[in-house]
Amino acid sequence: MADDWNIRTKLVHTGSRRSQYGEMAEAIFLTQGFAYDSAEQAEARFVKSGDDEFIYARYGNPTVRMFEDRIAAVEGTEDAFATASGMAAVNGALTSMLKAGDHVVSSRALFGSCLYILEDVLGRFGVQVTFVDGTDLDQWRAAVRPDTKAVFLESISNPTLEMIDIRAVAEIAHAQGALVIVDNVFATPVFSRAVDMGADVVVYSATKHIDGQGRALGGVICGSKEFIRKTVEPYMKHTGGSMSPFTAWVMLNGMQTLDLRCRAMAESAGLIASALEGDARLARVIYPGLRSHPQHALAYATLSAPGTMLAIDVKGGKEAAFRMLDGLKIWKISNNLGDAKSIATHPATTTHQRLPVEQKAALGITPGLIRLSVGLEDAGDLLNDLRAGLDLI
Numbered sequence: 001m002a003d004d005w006n007i008r009t010k011l012v013h014t015g016s017r018r019s020q021y022g023e024m025a026e027a028i029f030l031t032q033g034f035a036y037d038s039a040e041q042a043e044a045r046f047v048k049s050g051d052d053e054f055i056y057a058r059y060g061n062p063t064v065r066m067f068e069d070r071i072a073a074v075e076g077t078e079d080a081f082a083t084a085s086g087m088a089a090v091n092g093a094l095t096s097m098l099k100a101g102d103h104v105v106s107s108r109a110l111f112g113s114c115l116y117i118l119e120d121v122l123g124r125f126g127v128q129v130t131f132v133d134g135t136d137l138d139q140w141r142a143a144v145r146p147d148t149k150a151v152f153l154e155s156i157s158n159p160t161l162e163m164i165d166i167r168a169v170a171e172i173a174h175a176q177g178a179l180v181i182v183d184n185v186f187a188t189p190v191f192s193r194a195v196d197m198g199a200d201v202v203v204y205s206a207t208k209h210i211d212g213q214g215r216a217l218g219g220v221i222c223g224s225k226e227f228i229r230k231t232v233e234p235y236m237k238h239t240g241g242s243m244s245p246f247t248a249w250v251m252l253n254g255m256q257t258l259d260l261r262c263r264a265m266a267e268s269a270g271l272i273a274s275a276l277e278g279d280a281r282l283a284r285v286i287y288p289g290l291r292s293h294p295q296h297a298l299a300y301a302t303l304s305a306p307g308t309m310l311a312i313d314v315k316g317g318k319e320a321a322f323r324m325l326d327g328l329k330i331w332k333i334s335n336n337l338g339d340a341k342s343i344a345t346h347p348a349t350t351t352h353q354r355l356p357v358e359q360k361a362a363l364g365i366t367p368g369l370i371r372l373s374v375g376l377e378d379a380g381d382l383l384n385d386l387r388a389g390l391d392l393i
């Protein structure tokens with residue numbers, strides 16, 4: 001497929017495979033198995049499968065392969081492996097390459113389930129993990145050692161939207177030969193060029209912006225052909241975390257509108273953040289596009305738009321935050337993100353409930369913090385709804 005196509009063209013066309021019927025829409029090959037013409041052909045395929053040759057849906061499937069080829073083209077990596085969820089992607093990227101005795105450095109501000117893998121799971125298998133404040137390059141420099149096999153980070157952290165300088169961290173990691181694995185969900189495949197900045201492996205929860213309509217769980221690991229097919233694929237196909245063909249079909253359709261949706265949502269996020277900043281009832285408005293954001297310059301230098309997520313800190317703590325949330329009419333109280341429907345989340349009592357009070361405080365997850373995933377509704381309506389909610393606190 002054409003390498004020089006722009007992202008919108010790739011999102012619509014790249015990776016499509018047509019059957020003998022020449023169908024326009026991508027087909028769902030809802031099959032777990034594939035019949036061989038002969039025993040000899042079956043034997044040959046188990047030795048080596050060609051591009052259009054499949055064995056079993058846990059190993060690969062034509063609809064899933066379309067999704068993998070399309071996301072790899074958009075991300076700018078040689079290949080990709082589609083997974084059953086975003087967490088299967090994070091877990092697969094790490095566990096497929098690590099073994100007992102290895103060392104990993106990770107930023108501390110992570111999605112709760114990512115933290116569970118890095119804090120609990122890896123340690124049980126003898127992998128040592130050092131946590132750093134991802135925004136402090138001196139901490140990365142001090143933590144990365146000659147035996148460090150990988151560094152892991154969320155490029156924009158959940159829920160406080162701290163940005164990490166991928167380029168600078170990659171320089172530190174590569175100097176010691178460590179692989180740079182980036183969870184790029186908040187930055188989205190359309191706003192971020194993580195690979196150009198030095199990321200070796202980029203993982204997404206496709207559940208979020210890629211689906212974009214809150215329907216299916218999915219994930220993907222993007223990287224070099226060598227890493228994806230020699231390291232990730234054997235691990236994933238034998239441990240059972242592959243994406244289903246139906247999910248791949250949902251994601252392929254989601255991708256066709258991904259750029260348009262993300263840009264419309266980011267535009268509204270910017271309008272809402274600017275309009276709310278300075279409201280006397282808020283202690284803070286956090287959005288990488290605002291000048292008040294500590295990494296505003298980094299956001300502008302590295303993202304083509306500052307994202308679809310913002311956070312507000314309501315004065316008056318949990319009670320005030322709950323009164324506001326309970327007064328919202330358009331925004332849904334839920335915990336997905338990147339959906340066409342706008343979503344408000346109270347991290348301290350939901351997504352990050354598990355964390356001890358001190359850890360919440362250290363991560364900036366205050367009792368009044370509300371995370372906002374801006375959807376596709378009219379920005380004025382969304383703003384009015386938030387203001388009506390604030391009137392109740």
Ligand SMILES: *Cc1c(COP(=O)(O)O)cnc(C)c1O
Binds near residue numbers: 087113183186208
């Ligand atoms: C949602 C999310 C995940 C996990 O994805 P699932 O599809 O829910 O498994 C991982 N990392 C980040 C940053 C996320 O937002």
